[in-house]
Each structure stands twice: as C-alpha cells, then as structure tokens.
Amino acid sequence: MSQTPIIIACDFASRAELEIFLQPFGSEPLFLKIGMELYYKEGNSLVQELKERGYKVFLDLKLHDIPNTVAQALRSLAQLDVEYITVHATGGAAMLKAASEAVQGSKTKLLAVTVLTSISEESLQRDLGVVATLDETVMAYAKMAQDNGIDGVICSPHETAAIRAQAGTEFAIVTPGIRDVNDATDDQARVATPEWALEQGATELVIGRSITGSKQPLATYMNIKERIK
Numbered sequence: 001m002s003q004t005p006i007i008i009a010c011d012f013a014s015r016a017e018l019e020i021f022l023q024p025f026g027s028e029p030l031f032l033k034i035g036m037e038l039y040y041k042e043g044n045s046l047v048q049e050l051k052e053r054g055y056k057v058f059l060d061l062k063l064h065d066i067p068n069t070v071a072q073a074l075r076s077l078a079q080l081d082v083e084y085i086t087v088h089a090t091g092g093a094a095m096l097k098a099a100s101e102a103v104q105g106s107k108t109k110l111l112a113v114t115v116l117t118s119i120s121e122e123s124l125q126r127d128l129g130v131v132a133t134l135d136e137t138v139m140a141y142a143k144m145a146q147d148n149g150i151d152g153v154i155c156s157p158h159e160t161a162a163i164r165a166q167a168g169t170e171f172a173i174v175t176p177g178i179r180d181v182n183d184a185t186d187d188q189a190r191v192a193t194p195e196w197a198l199e200q201g202a203t204e205l206v207i208g209r210s211i212t213g214s215k216q217p218l219a220t221y222m223n224i225k226e227r228i229k
C-alpha cells in the first residue's frame with residue numbers, strides 16, 4: 001500500500017464521472033475523498049464499492065447539528081468503516097464530544113473542520129462577526145476538538161505549524177487548499193504548495209482540482225507524489 005499523503009478530492013457529479021477519472025490510475029493505491037456532491041448522488045453503495053476495490057475512503061460530509069443528531073448520524077456512518085469523516089468544529093464542545101463517543105469501537109477517525117480554507121481573515125471578521133484573528137480562531141477550534149476526543153483537524157497549511165506545536169505528533173492535520181504556484185486558486189482563500197504544507201507538519205494533503213481538473217490527472221498526481229516522497 002502506498003504511503004503517499006495525497007488524498008484526492010473526488011468532487012464529481014456522478015459515479016460515471018468518477019470512473020472516468022479513476023480509469024487511467026489502474027491499480028495505483030489511492031486515498032479518495034468523497035464529498036457531499038458525490039455522496040448525495042450515489043450514497044453508501046458507492047462508498048462500500050470503493051472500499052471493496054481497495055481504495056481508502058475519506059467521507060467529507062462536514063456534519064454540523066445538535067449533539068444528538070450528529071452522534072446518531074455518525075453511528076450509522078461509522079458502519080461504512082471509512083478512514084475519516086468530518087464534522088464542523090463550530091458545532092461546539094458538546095457536539096464534538098458526542099461525535100467522538102459515537103464512533104468509539106469503529107476504525108473511523110473524526111476530523112474537525114476549523115475555518116474553511118475558502119474563508120479569509122477579512123471575511124471571518126467582517127461577514128461572520130468573529131472578533132479574534134483567523135489564527136487564534138483556528139487554534140481555539142483545534143484545541144476544543146482535541147480536548148473533546150476528535151482525532152484531528154482540517155485547516156490550511158498556514159495554521160498547521162502552530163497546531164502541530166500545540167497538539168503534538170499524534171493529532172492528524174489534514175490540509176486542503178493545496179495548489180502549485182501556477183495553479184488557479186479558484187474559491188480557496190488560504191493556499192500553499194504540497195511541499196510547504198508537509199514542511200509545516202501536515203499529516204495528509206487534500207488535493208482536488210489541481211489533479212481532477214488537470215489535462216493529465218495521472219501524470220499530475222504522479223508528479224506531486226514523486227516530489228513529496
């Protein structure tokens with residue numbers, strides 16, 4: 001099994017589109033992130049099939065509700081036996097604790113989304129009314145997540161070194177917002193290269209459109225994989 005830290009964000013509209021993307025990769029062992037778009041269309045059967053075919057799966061559903069609702073949803077989702085599921089840290093301490101208790105006994109690890117990588121500090125403060133800085137906010141959410149039994153966080157590479165120093169080596173830090181220098185940033189506000197994210201202490205890198213939107217997805221994936229190994 002490959003040890004690459006790359007997780008491919010499979011933001012496709014359907015199973016058919018995903019299959020077209022996967023075809024050139026052959027038997028390459030991949031870690032696939034299935035998000036809302038594909039999960040809402042294809043459901044559990046797609047996740048189960050991908051697992052049966054040997055892919056590692058990260059189910060990025062970003063659960064955010066009252067503690068009981070999130071816990072019940074996770075009791076159901078944990079039966080899928082995926083590697084990671086996401087919850088929003090802004091659900092609060094009680095929700096995070098209920099979530100971590102709900103997956104006890106399964107192999108699934110929970111990641112708390114801190115501040116979405118599409119949000120800038122200006123937007124956080126102006127639009128969401130947060131008084132603290134973006135770094136302070138992400139650090140506080142990461143600590144709340146860890147204190148309540150969550151296995152790791154989603155943050156940008158820019159907050160990663162500080163979280164690594166605060167949370168220690170066992171805490172997972174998974175970073176989207178990964179772009180090569182010449183890539184379009186699209187809707188992401190806080191981006192960095194794969195190399196820099198890993199230098200900061202990221203455990204895994206979520207890479208979507210830089211690979212899935214590439215003219216040669218396999219070549220792009222292999223290029224990044226070689227560069228960071």
Ligand SMILES: O=c1ccn([C@@H]2O[C@H](COP(=O)(O)O)[C@@H](O)[C@H]2O)c(=O)[nH]1
Pocket residue numbers: 009010011035060113115116117118154155176177178186188206207208209210
């Ligand atoms: O803060 C977050 C949390 C999750 N994501 C997800 O990661 C990928 C990124 O895709 P790109 O195409 O590489 O921008 C996408 O599936 C998001 O839902 C995130 O970007 N930021």
